[in-house]
Amino acid sequence: MSGENAVIYSLTVENKPGVLFRVASQFRRRSFNIESVAVGVTERPDTSRMIITMRGDEQMAEDFARVLRRTVDVIDVSRMDPSRAAQRELALIRVKSGGVDVARGVGGEGELRVLGESGEGIVLQVVGSPSYVSSLIDALDRGKVLEEVARTGVVALEVS
Amino acid sequence: MYVKLDLMSGSRALVKALEKEGVDVAFGIPGGAIMPVYDELLNSGIRHVLARHEQSAAHMADGYARASGKVGVCIATSGPGATNLATGVATAYMDSTPLLAITGQVPTSMMARDSFQEIDAVGIYTHMTKYSFQPLRPSDIPWTVRAAFFLASTGRTGPVHIDMPKDVQTGEAEMTFPDQVIIRGYRPYVPPDPAAIAVALDMLLNAERPIILAGGGVIKSGAHEYLLQLAESALIPIATTLMGKGAVPEDHPLALGLVGMHGTVHANKLVNEADLVLAVGVRFSDRTTMEVKGFAPDAKIVHFDVDPTEVGKNVKTHHAVTGDLKSSLRLLLEMFRERARTGNWGAWRRRVDEVVSEWRDRIVSVKSEFSPPYILRAMRELLPPDSIVTTEVGQNQMWAALYFKVLRPRTFITSGGLGTMGFGFPAAIGAKAARPDVPVVDIAGDGSFMMTMNSLATSVNEKLPVVAVILNNSSLGMVAQWQRLFYNRRYAATIFDANPDFVRLAESFGAEGARVYSLDEFRSVFRSAIRSDVATIIDVPIHPEEDVFPFVGPGRTLNEMLLGDGRE
Numbered sequence A: 001m002s003g004e005n006a007v008i009y010s011l012t013v014e015n016k017p018g019v020l021f022r023v024a025s026q027f028r029r030r031s032f033n034i035e036s037v038a039v040g041v042t043e044r045p046d047t048s049r050m051i052i053t054m055r056g057d058e059q060m061a062e063d064f065a066r067v068l069r070r071t072v073d074v075i076d077v078s079r080m081d082p083s084r085a086a087q088r089e090l091a092l093i094r095v096k097s098g099g100v101d102v103a104r105g106v107g108g109e110g111e112l113r114v115l116g117e118s119g120e121g122i123v124l125q126v127v128g129s130p131s132y133v134s135s136l137i138d139a140l141d142r143g144k145v146l147e148e149v150a151r152t153g154v155v156a157l158e159v160s
Numbered sequence B: 001m002y003v004k005l006d007l008m009s010g011s012r013a014l015v016k017a018l019e020k021e022g023v024d025v026a027f028g029i030p031g032g033a034i035m036p037v038y039d040e041l042l043n044s045g046i047r048h049v050l051a052r053h054e055q056s057a058a059h060m061a062d063g064y065a066r067a068s069g070k071v072g073v074c075i076a077t078s079g080p081g082a083t084n085l086a087t088g089v090a091t092a093y094m095d096s097t098p099l100l101a102i103t104g105q106v107p108t109s110m111m112a113r114d115s116f117q118e119i120d121a122v123g124i125y126t127h128m129t130k131y132s133f134q135p136l137r138p139s140d141i142p143w144t145v146r147a148a149f150f151l152a153s154t155g156r157t158g159p160v161h162i163d164m165p166k167d168v169q170t171g172e173a174e175m176t177f178p179d180q181v182i183i184r185g186y187r188p189y190v191p192p193d194p195a196a197i198a199v200a201l202d203m204l205l206n207a208e209r210p211i212i213l214a215g216g217g218v219i220k221s222g223a224h225e226y227l228l229q230l231a232e233s234a235l236i237p238i239a240t241t242l243m244g245k246g247a248v249p250e251d252h253p254l255a256l257g258l259v260g261m262h263g264t265v266h267a268n269k270l271v272n273e274a275d276l277v278l279a280v281g282v283r284f285s286d287r288t289t290m291e292v293k294g295f296a297p298d299a300k301i302v303h304f305d306v307d308p309t310e311v312g313k314n315v316k317t318h319h320a321v322t323g324d325l326k327s328s329l330r331l332l333l334e335m336f337r338e339r340a341r342t343g344n345w346g347a348w349r350r351r352v353d354e355v356v357s358e359w360r361d362r363i364v365s366v367k368s369e370f371s372p373p374y375i376l377r378a379m380r381e382l383l384p385p386d387s388i389v390t391t392e393v394g395q396n397q398m399w400a401a402l403y404f405k406v407l408r409p410r411t412f413i414t415s416g417g418l419g420t421m422g423f424g425f426p427a428a429i430g431a432k433a434a435r436p437d438v439p440v441v442d443i444a445g446d447g448s449f450m451m452t453m454n455s456l457a458t459s460v461n462e463k464l465p466v467v468a469v470i471l472n473n474s475s476l477g478m479v480a481q482w483q484r485l486f487y488n489r490r491y492a493a494t495i496f497d498a499n500p501d502f503v504r505l506a507e508s509f510g511a512e513g514a515r516v517y518s519l520d521e522f523r524s525v526f527r528s529a530i531r532s533d534v535a536t537i538i539d540v541p542i543h544p545e546e547d548v549f550p551f552v553g554p555g556r557t558l559n560e561m562l563l564g565d566g567r568e
Helices: A019-029 A058-069 A098-103 A130-142 B010-020 B032-041 B054-068 B079-093 B123-130 B139-152 B166-170 B194-206 B218-219 B224-234 B263-272 B325-339 B348-358 B373-384 B396-404 B424-435 B444-453 B453-462 B479-485 B501-509 B519-530
Strands: A005-014 A036-041 A045-054 A072-081 A083-094 A110-118 A121-128 A147-151 A156-157 B008-009 B025-028 B046-052 B071-074 B099-105 B129-132 B161-163 B170-176 B210-214 B236-238 B253-256 B276-280 B300-305 B321-323 B388-389 B440-445 B466-474 B512-515 B536-541
Touching: A005 A019, A005 A058, A005 A156, A019 A036, A019 A045, A019 A058, A019 B123, A045 A058, A058 A072, A058 A130, A072 A156, A072 B440, A083 A098, A083 B071, A083 B536, A098 A110, A098 A121, A098 A130, A098 B194, A110 A130, A110 B466, A121 B348, A130 B512, B008 B010, B008 B025, B010 B032, B010 B071, B010 B161, B010 B166, B025 B054, B032 B099, B032 B161, B032 B166, B032 B325, B046 B424, B046 B444, B046 B453, B054 B079, B054 B099, B054 B236, B054 B444, B054 B453, B071 B424, B079 B099, B079 B123, B079 B161, B099 B123, B099 B139, B099 B466, B123 B129, B123 B519, B129 B139, B139 B161, B139 B170, B139 B501, B161 B444, B194 B218, B194 B276, B194 B300, B194 B325, B194 B501, B210 B224, B210 B479, B218 B276, B218 B325, B224 B236, B253 B263, B263 B348, B300 B325, B373 B396, B373 B466, B373 B519, B388 B424, B396 B466, B396 B479, B424 B440, B424 B444, B424 B453, B424 B466, B424 B479, B440 B444, B466 B512, B466 B519, B479 B536, B501 B512, B512 B519, B519 B536
Parallel strands: B025 B046, B025 B071, B071 B099, B099 B161, B129 B161, B210 B236, B210 B276, B236 B253, B276 B300, B300 B321, B388 B440, B440 B466, B466 B536, B512 B536
Antiparallel strands: A005 A045, A005 A072, A036 A045, A083 A121, A083 A147, A083 A156, A110 A121, B008 B170
């Protein structure tokens, strides 16, 4: 894909088996790479929200929104303007000793907690903007204290 | 205290739901995982037509659906039944045929264990249907069937699949049959926007060289009458896609015939010269547009379609009207009449007349007077206007598209999108089940016919007599044509050295067969074949190197037509 911009889709979908498969198939057929996907039930138990991010140009993103909308299990599709959406991601990160100090030195929109420490290393919980989480991981990597990362993918809601 | 429950098995509920939908015929083949449904069919008034291969069962249902406008139903067992059926379902999907495909499945307790004849049917069918259901409780079945018919028959029509685990067929439950279902993510009834239609009309009236391009959506939505009235009121010429064949009577003075790779010279030329293309119910397939950059290069594209994802998918659209075509075109026609003026199209009309009169009746590049175009013209002369013609895929199909003039909607049935060889003969049988009152003819080639010729048994057995006219060049003709044009005449795997004797083959099935060597012989055999009460195969040996022209080569634009091998 060219014209690389961040594209965020917010999908309201049926909460039942096979829905993610149907949605993901549409990306797969076009060789679109999903950067992150976060799925959770909404205020209604029969309805889930999927936040899917990828990169792509404007025309393609708009055309593809129509394809997603046509998917039978998809109730609603909106595209979020990255500049107007609150985006948060959670990461659990295992670091070597010294990693906590490196992490604390990273500025940005987010919070850091130490969850536990063992012979295997120290586990950090990071909640924040995707860029904060990414730059924190980069810093740990550069400092050669990064061991392992698990990220949730982005969840988002429009603020304004 | 007892509460007496009215219990019903899942298979009974399925059949009852089909009856409630008005299903009168289903095409299929039984097997272990679908036996409860078949057993229940014996208690029903629904006619079952036994195919000899599941692919043919799906094509029969497809032919039935296209001929009747109703939802076609086909049934197969699990595993190989489901995979065989899939080619036919994919064919229907590409051409937006409303179909219900029912497959058996191993019991839920055996699923995902690589059980005997188990395949992940939902995994396969999701990609070639509007939706693939797998009810997991018997009580889900009535809702599922209603939902399947709702999906298949509304909006952009298409196939829907229901996978039936065996224990869900045999299990019992109290059933409620809904008249209406709500599917939150599916809203097919979007009314057309009058403002958008007004813009389309302005663009049309301001154009200098308008042309209509009609596709399969016109026929499916029943918009053909409004379209023709518009064309006639405004005197705009109408070209069609392959799927749009029959949207307007092809003997109409405004009808240009097919556009595309094997389009007519006049249609391709005029689309190329137009400054506005009013595209109705088309998807701008690559076989229609050819090289997109050269498709109607001077034209603004105004696109009417029921499916919003078609807008801008293959060509750049300047204006779109999405929603039901019949309502859209009715509104467009009303607005046009209110304006009570046409565009300033005198010069364009003279140009259209000039091109049409030059090319309309010409047959380009044939080897003899017994060439396929003449045979197809003879067929048209002998067939009543409401006769149904199906085609196989390949040269036979393109000759039919070019030279067989279709006079009514739903009387030309062909596999356009998927291009599935073997389609025509079973589709003809299905069409015959829908329209026993009219002659049904499969325009065939030998290669394609051999892919599903075992359907002869179905035709004879079920007393669904159809005629197959095999334009027999003892080869895979279209591939051989490309080898002549692009591969230096190297015939890689396209020549059949050992074709069967189709006459004796037909006779061995209890059908009739004849071989003809002249147009007169053809006429006489064909005349009785279309009145016969048993299937007839007419073997027509043609020149093995007969090519279909006009031809626009791959990567070429519509104005780069070949009219014969060598000269343009």
